[in-house]
Amino acid sequence: MNARFLGSLVLLAWLSLPAHARQWQTAAYLHSEAGSQMELTGSLGAPSGGIRLPVIGYLPDDLKADASYPFLSLAPSGLVRWSAARTTMQAAGAARYHASRAGDAGLQYAYARLSGLWTIRPTLALGLETAAQHVATGLALRLYRDGPLEHDGTGLSGLTSQEADFWMGPYLRWDAGADLTLALRGGVGHRLDRRDVRLSRNAYFVHGAMNLRWSDRWSLRGTLYTWRRSTTTGPRQDAWGSLWQLAYLPTQATRFLLSTEMIRRDVSALFDEPLLTDPDSDGLIRRSRSARVTQTTWITGLGFESDAEAPWTFSIHLDWIRSLNTDLLTDLQPYSLQLSVGARYKLHGGKERQPSARALWEPLRHGIRFAWPAEDDAPLYLVGDFNNWALPGLPLRRGRDGYHTRILDLPPGTYAFKVLRLVDGRVPWVPLPPHVTALDDGFGGLNGLLVIPNP
Amino acid sequence: MSLRIVTGYLGLSLLLAWGAAAQPHPPVQSLLVRARAAGLDAEQIGLVTQRASQAGLDAVQTDALLEPVVQLAEHDLPTHKVLLKALEGLAKQISPARIAAVLDTLARHTERAGRIVDAWLEQPEARRLIGLSVAETRKGVPRSVRFKIIESLTQATMQGLSEADMQAFLSRMAREVHRRDGSGADVSTAIQVLHDLAAPATHLNVVADLMIVALNAGVSETNLRQFPAALREARQHSRRPATELMTLAASALSQGEPATRVLNHLRSGTLPE
Numbered sequence: 001m002n003a004r005f006l007g008s009l010v011l012l013a014w015l016s017l018p019a020h021a022r023q024w025q026t027a028a029y030l031h032s033e034a035g036s037q038m039e040l041t042g043s044l045g046a047p048s049g050g051i052r053l054p055v056i057g058y059l060p061d062d063l064k065a066d067a068s069y070p071f072l073s074l075a076p077s078g079l080v081r082w083s084a085a086r087t088t089m090q091a092a093g094a095a096r097y098h099a100s101r102a103g104d105a106g107l108q109y110a111y112a113r114l115s116g117l118w119t120i121r122p123t124l125a126l127g128l129e130t131a132a133q134h135v136a137t138g139l140a141l142r143l144y145r146d147g148p149l150e151h152d153g154t155g156l157s158g159l160t161s162q163e164a165d166f167w168m169g170p171y172l173r174w175d176a177g178a179d180l181t182l183a184l185r186g187g188v189g190h191r192l193d194r195r196d197v198r199l200s201r202n203a204y205f206v207h208g209a210m211n212l213r214w215s216d217r218w219s220l221r222g223t224l225y226t227w228r229r230s231t232t233t234g235p236r237q238d239a240w241g242s243l244w245q246l247a248y249l250p251t252q253a254t255r256f257l258l259s260t261e262m263i264r265r266d267v268s269a270l271f272d273e274p275l276l277t278d279p280d281s282d283g284l285i286r287r288s289r290s291a292r293v294t295q296t297t298w299i300t301g302l303g304f305e306s307d308a309e310a311p312w313t314f315s316i317h318l319d320w321i322r323s324l325n326t327d328l329l330t331d332l333q334p335y336s337l338q339l340s341v342g343a344r345y346k347l348h349g350g351k352e353r354q355p356s357a358r359a360l361w362e363p364l365r366h367g368i369r370f371a372w373p374a375e376d377d378a379p380l381y382l383v384g385d386f387n388n389w390a391l392p393g394l395p396l397r398r399g400r401d402g403y404h405t406r407i408l409d410l411p412p413g414t415y416a417f418k419v420l421r422l423v424d425g426r427v428p429w430v431p432l433p434p435h436v437t438a439l440d441d442g443f444g445g446l447n448g449l450l451v452i453p454n455p
Numbered sequence: 456m457s458l459r460i461v462t463g464y465l466g467l468s469l470l471l472a473w474g475a476a477a478q479p480h481p482p483v484q485s486l487l488v489r490a491r492a493a494g495l496d497a498e499q500i501g502l503v504t505q506r507a508s509q510a511g512l513d514a515v516q517t518d519a520l521l522e523p524v525v526q527l528a529e530h531d532l533p534t535h536k537v538l539l540k541a542l543e544g545l546a547k548q549i550s551p552a553r554i555a556a557v558l559d560t561l562a563r564h565t566e567r568a569g570r571i572v573d574a575w576l577e578q579p580e581a582r583r584l585i586g587l588s589v590a591e592t593r594k595g596v597p598r599s600v601r602f603k604i605i606e607s608l609t610q611a612t613m614q615g616l617s618e619a620d621m622q623a624f625l626s627r628m629a630r631e632v633h634r635r636d637g638s639g640a641d642v643s644t645a646i647q648v649l650h651d652l653a654a655p656a657t658h659l660n661v662v663a664d665l666m667i668v669a670l671n672a673g674v675s676e677t678n679l680r681q682f683p684a685a686l687r688e689a690r691q692h693s694r695r696p697a698t699e700l701m702t703l704a705a706s707a708l709s710q711g712e713p714a715t716r717v718l719n720h721l722r723s724g725t726l727p728e
Contacts, residue, residue, distance in 0.1 A: 385539050388502060389546035412676075414647065416543065429547075437651075437684070440614070442540065442557040443549045451680050 028078035030345050037100060038068045040335040063335070071100035073108070088117040088125075110134045115171065129185075130168035166190050360433075361450060367409035368452060372396060372419055373433065380404045380430065384417030384450070392422055408450075416447035486521055493528035499538050500524075506545045516551040523555075523562035532569045533602040536609070537561050561613065568608035571622055572601060580629040585642055600640075607643040611650035616659075624649060624663050632670045644676045645669070651683035652701070661698050661705075668705040669714070678714040685721035 042060030077094035115129035169187015383393030396404035544554035
């Protein structure tokens with residue numbers, strides 16, 4: 001059973017899952033790109049000249065174009081997520097099939113990740129994730145085979161450069177605000193790096209990273225800091241991450257200035273290879289320092305009613321790719337410049353259900369079920385207009401799903417409420433979660449608002 | 456007068472004073488009489504006085520809490536929310552002066568809302584809007600319907616909407632909502648939702664347009680109440696301005712799109728243009 005067949009099976013399995021079921025979310029994408037690719041080479045080592053540019057990196061002064069040809073790529077990706085009140089399990093995968101007139105058609109990239117997340121508090125989650133990826137590129141080898149380099153007779157010709165990574169580690173996610181998420185990742189892994197028979201090598205590595213995602217009128221998403229150490233060799237990926245982040249911020253301003261309501265233009269910079277990316281990310285860019293200009297247009301209203309983003313996404317990419325490190329093979333460094341247009345179609349999709357954004361109540365046949373996220377085991381009480389603010393209020397029952405609950409049978413109307421806990425006879429009010437509809441109580445605080453509609 | 460007699464007299468006085476202070480203070484009798492005459496629920500008044508006593512408020516402080524309630528009742532205005540606010544303040548251990556100030560403010564807003572609603576209900580279109588036939592119109596507007604609309608309007612003005620805006624919205628509803636089978640509940644809900652939707656950067660006319668289209672389309676009260684949350688989700692997903700989303704939602708409703716579908720589109724950020 002080859003990888004393509006296996007990928008198709010996984011995709012079919014995703015599509016057959018019941019997306020309408022409340023605890024299941026599934027998403028599947030098909031991304032295609034067509035464009036032109038220019039290959040360049042320049043000297044490695046200690047060159048006599050050259051410049052070092054932000055984002056792009058070192059450019060030797062003997063950089064010259066070798067070939068140019070069209071290419072086409074097809075990249076399916078998807079995820080399946082199951083959420084209970086405090087637990088989320090997710091499987092995600094992506095692959096990229098790349099074909100060009102240079103004759104290096106094949107599976108260029110495959111990635112799979114399995115993660116479990118446990119919500120400690122509504123804004124804090126701890127998880128464990130394990131992932132595997134396989135990267136194959138013919139770019140460097142093609143240069144040796146067809147390009148300016150002479151084949152040295154050691155069996156390189158016809159081989160594809162391949163790398164397989166497997167890693168696992170803990171993961172801590174903190175929703176610092178309604179729009180800001182910080183994630184800390186760490187872990188250990190194993191890399192099999194196979195350039196040819198002679199150069200196969202195993203590497204064991206330890207890595208850590210801090211990812212940030214902020215979305216408001218402006219949005220920002222990137223790796224704040226990446227650290228990686230390998231027992232054999234590997235690129236340094238430490239303090240530069242922070243510097244790149246500084247370079248990243250002004251690009252957000254550009255994006256903001258160019259934004260319209262329907263068209264979003266991204267100018268983003270990625271430093272080296274973020275170890276963990278979204279399943280729909282571009283596999284090629286993972287392996288390089290890249291500058292990317294993305295224009296994204298959402299077209300809505302094609303009749304999809306799924307709880308998802310718009311089904312079509314169009315993009316224009318300009319990628320500058322420094323290919324794999326070839327230090328053991330040659331003193332020439334291959335580069336590639338790609339201009340492509342792409343389209344992504346969301347075959348099927350659902351959005352993530354954040355445990356912290358769970359509604360505080362759900363309607364029942366008679367009344368509502370009130371559910372309050374549990375911070376700890378301390379008993380909680382519900383007080384408000386419905387019980388004439390009589391203290392200590394109605395006791396909430398702690399459920400196995402991590403929520404304190406109570407069934408309320410109230411006539412239709414709106415009711416102000418607060419939740420409190422009793423500690424040594426004192427009455428500390430419990431703050432409202434940020435997503436709850438709240439009203440100024442007139443006394444300098446906030447009340448939650450329960451709305452019981454007419455049946 | 457000997458020293459012993461003076462000391463005994465002073466001791467007896469202190470004992471009497473302590474005894475008087477230890478007893479819960481009943482509200483001033485005249486206030487209770489006025490409350491009863493105005494038709495106020497004795498049980499609710501009793502609850503406030505009991506909680507005030509438990510919180511250690513004296514008679515003057517308790518009267519200050521009850522006075523705005525009684526005044527509202529005397530003007531045939533809703534008192535339920537004001538009484539609840541008094542109970543809320545006592546439960547939260549707010550100082551009596553602060554509670555009284557908040558109750559005064561609430562009572563003033565209720566009085567103004569009452570004037571606006573009463574003037575509005577004079578219009579035949581407004582009466583038809585809340586589902587009154589010509590015969591019923593002669594008898595007057597049901598008290599519960601009037602109270603509900605006044606309470607909604609009070610809440611809206613308390614949260615910062617101007618009286619002029621609310622008057623304009625009520626007039627537009629009377630003029631432009633052509634469905635005449637309303638019960639008053641949906642009018643009251645529309646006022647509440649109007650307030651929830653009216654974010655600082657949103658033009659109130661756009662919100663009013665959406666509400667009027669929704670009422671004309673027969674959107675249920677339940678669905679009407681879901682618009683604020685759905686719009687919040689739509690803004691997060693689509694990053695479109697609220698004004699544009701509301702215009703699109705109003706357009707979809709006016710073209711006959713079911714409200715549940717429009718709400719689903721909003722929640723998923725896929726509202727058709």
